Amino acid sequence: MGQDMMETLYIIGTIIVGFGVVFKLLIDLGHKIEDGLIELDEKLAIAIRSVVEKIPGLGESEPINPIQMAIGQLIANMSQQTQQPQMKVIQRDEKGLFTSEDS
DSSP, rough: OOHHHHHHHHHHHHHHHHHHHHHHHHHHHHHHHHHHHHHHHHHHHHHHHHHHHHSTTTTTTOOOOOOHHHHHHHHHHHHHSSOOOOOOOOOOTTTTOOOOOOO
16 A cells, blocks of 8 residues: 555646646746847837838928918818808798799
């Protein structure tokens, strides 16, 4: 009985150590993937920046022209104003019915 119990304890101990090793490896793998993604993000940002700088007109920004700014404000103000629709009065006859414009 003692020999069987020792073998069971060795097997359980080996399984627990195996799970611990696998858990540690998964944590290390997660950290490596995270570091790799950060490095990839930095390299991608550098690559995008270099491409944008090489395209004429995209990397540069010139100040806004005051006339263009005024036109933009004028357009914005025109779209915000409420438009007053033209009211049209339709005549009625002596019976209270609407009359047509032809007659």
